[in-house]
Amino acid sequence: MSRIIFVGGGVMSGVGKGIATSSIGKILQGRGFKVTAIKIDPYVNIDAGTMNPIEHGEVFVTNDALECDQDIGNYERFLSEEFTQDNYMTTGRVYLEVIKKERNLEYGGKCVEVVPHIPNEVIARIKRAGRRTKADFVLVEIGGTVGEYQNLIFLEAARMMCLKNPNKVLFVMVTYLPVPKSIGEMKTKPTQNAVRILNEAGIQPDIIIGRSEFPLDEPRKKKISVFCNIDPKDVVSSPDTEFLYEIPLNFEKEGLSTRILNKFNMRPKKKDLKDWESMVNRMKNSKKPVKVAIVGKYFQTGDFVLTDSYLSVIEAIKHASWNNMLKPEIEWFSAEEYEKNPSKVKELKDYDGIIIPGGFGSRGIEGKIKVIEFCRENNIPFLGLCLGMQMAVIEFARNICGIKDANSSEIDPKCSNPVITLIGDQVDLINNKKYGATMRLGAYPCILKDYTISYSAYKTKEISERHRHRYELNNDYRTLLESKGLIMAGINPERDLVEIIELKNHPFFVGTQFHPEFKSTPLVPHPLFNSFILACKKRAN
Numbered sequence: 001m002s003r004i005i006f007v008g009g010g011v012m013s014g015v016g017k018g019i020a021t022s023s024i025g026k027i028l029q030g031r032g033f034k035v036t037a038i039k040i041d042p043y044v045n046i047d048a049g050t051m052n053p054i055e056h057g058e059v060f061v062t063n064d065a066l067e068c069d070q071d072i073g074n075y076e077r078f079l080s081e082e083f084t085q086d087n088y089m090t091t092g093r094v095y096l097e098v099i100k101k102e103r104n105l106e107y108g109g110k111c112v113e114v115v116p117h118i119p120n121e122v123i124a125r126i127k128r129a130g131r132r133t134k135a136d137f138v139l140v141e142i143g144g145t146v147g148e149y150q151n152l153i154f155l156e157a158a159r160m161m162c163l164k165n166p167n168k169v170l171f172v173m174v175t176y177l178p179v180p181k182s183i184g185e186m187k188t189k190p191t192q193n194a195v196r197i198l199n200e201a202g203i204q205p206d207i208i209i210g211r212s213e214f215p216l217d218e219p220r221k222k223k224i225s226v227f228c229n230i231d232p233k234d235v236v237s238s239p240d241t242e243f244l245y246e247i248p249l250n251f252e253k254e255g256l257s258t259r260i261l262n263k264f265n266m267r268p269k270k271k272d273l274k275d276w277e278s279m280v281n282r283m284k285n286s287k288k289p290v291k292v293a294i295v296g297k298y299f300q301t302g303d304f305v306l307t308d309s310y311l312s313v314i315e316a317i318k319h320a321s322w323n324n325m326l327k328p329e330i331e332w333f334s335a336e337e338y339e340k341n342p343s344k345v346k347e348l349k350d351y352d353g354i355i356i357p358g359g360f361g362s363r364g365i366e367g368k369i370k371v372i373e374f375c376r377e378n379n380i381p382f383l384g385l386c387l388g389m390q391m392a393v394i395e396f397a398r399n400i401c402g403i404k405d406a407n408s409s410e411i412d413p414k415c416s417n418p419v420i421t422l423i424g425d426q427v428d429l430i431n432n433k434k435y436g437a438t439m440r441l442g443a444y445p446c447i448l449k450d451y452t453i454s455y456s457a458y459k460t461k462e463i464s465e466r467h468r469h470r471y472e473l474n475n476d477y478r479t480l481l482e483s484k485g486l487i488m489a490g491i492n493p494e495r496d497l498v499e500i501i502e503l504k505n506h507p508f509f510v511g512t513q514f515h516p517e518f519k520s521t522p523l524v525p526h527p528l529f530n531s532f533i534l535a536c537k538k539r540a541n
């Protein structure tokens with residue numbers, strides 16, 4: 001059995017459990033071990049595909065067509081490993097499996113109960129992920145915060161695993177230590193209470209990672225040690241950092257990998273995080289700004305603006321910028337604003353490049369089309385991702401091919417010129433309201449055309465990229481679009497679908513039906529983002 005490290009959160013959500021999990025994985029990799037990670041989302045949804053990104057953040061997609069939590073994206077970016085269906089669990093998935101087994105009489109006539117059958121299924125899944133990946137360590141991040149009713153069953157699984165294999169299971173608690181302005185001192189009480197709640201679930205944390213605006217000092221560590229029943233050396237200070245990618249190095253400054261390996265009685269191998277260190281140095285030394293605007297719509301929640309819906313896009317911009325020693329300055333613009341007030345697009349001329357990311361539904365669509373027209377006419381580097389590509393095709397059809405009513409049948413189902421439309425099986429799926437996990441999902445091959453921006457970026461003819469969409473460029477319009485200068489730069493060989501469009505005589509105008517952002521990592525930035533940033537750099541100069 002692999003060693004299992006559970007990571008749970010106390011005090012509040014959003015303290016960085018995902019990054020802490022990824023960073024623990026990174027430092028264990030740095031000691032020569034094979035690591036995998038599992039994200040547990042305590043939702044009844046079967047996957048993240050049916051969740052609104054404003055509520056839940058980005059829907060990340062793996063090669064094997066899993067629509068999952070954005071933390072799987074963090075794991076891939078930090079660990080440079082590909083994750084699969086084995087790496088994700090929701091309450092819904094677990095219950096569905098148990099109910100299926102019950103229907104198949106797999107419990108041999110027993111009463112099937114929440115305990116132990118649900119946690120047993122959780123445990124079986126954790127073990128299976130370890131076996132399949134042959135990992136030395138399986139990190140298991142339990143979503144939510146201790147004390148929430150919905151993650152109790154997962155804590156129960158952790159407790160049961162620990163009871164059975166005390167030498168092979170650890171529990172790490174990531175908590176938050178506020179420094180209220182009115183007091184001016186870091187307070188440990190919320191952490192003490194969170195640990196007490198964890199204790200009620202029968203779990204004693206082995207390590208506490210204290211997230212805060214500032215580093216944890218010795219008095220704080222001592223206090224947590226006394227009240228939470230833990231060695232002060234197992235209290236790890238994890239202050240806010242300028243760059244998330246620094247966190248594994250900060251964990252090592254606190255000696256975390258050695259503490260973990262000692263607890264497992266494992267002989268620590270020599271530390272090696274050289275690539276990571278030089279990547280972080282490059283990041284810190286990237287001073288010349290590159291200004292990128294993202295025009296989207298999943299930002300606003302009440303009075304707050306959140307950018308989690310576009311997490312992988314943002315990270316991919318950063319990776320490519322640092323790779324070119326540039327400091328990314330990313331700004332948000334709401335497509336709806338340009339729909340209401342089209343002349344406002346002029347404000348975008350101060351940017352070195354513009355990205356229109358993926359999305360669904362008609363809100364803000366005309367604003368996006370306006371922005372694309374502005375990029376095309378003013379030679380501003382443009383990268384359209386999925387919906388962004390589809391809107392670029394509509395803009396071209398309307399303004400260059402003269403098809404004034406060109407649209408996507410997602411936006412206008414009765415449209416007489418659907419240059420973007422549903423193809424094949426998708427028609428039946430939509431008619432029958434089969435929405436969950438039925439999009440064109442996961443990795444598909446794509447063949448690149450010679451002498452295109454894409455080919456010179458990838459430097460290879462055959463690529464594979466991840467998808468998440470239902471609509472496609474309508475092949476009935478392909479000849480006309482091509483005759484007016486739209487380049488079909490990438491084609492799916494099996495179904496003859498257009499996956500990339502480009503424009504000639506433009507510094508950088510590329511739209512992809514797939515989502516390149518899902519495959520960018522800080523160590524290996526994505527080639528298309530890299531070329532986009534190089535074009536932005538040129539414009540900045």
Ligand code: GLN
Pocket residue numbers: 357358359360361385386387388410468469470471472
């Ligand atoms: N809504 C579009 C489609 O389903 C684009 C999806 C996306 O941008 N991910 O095809």
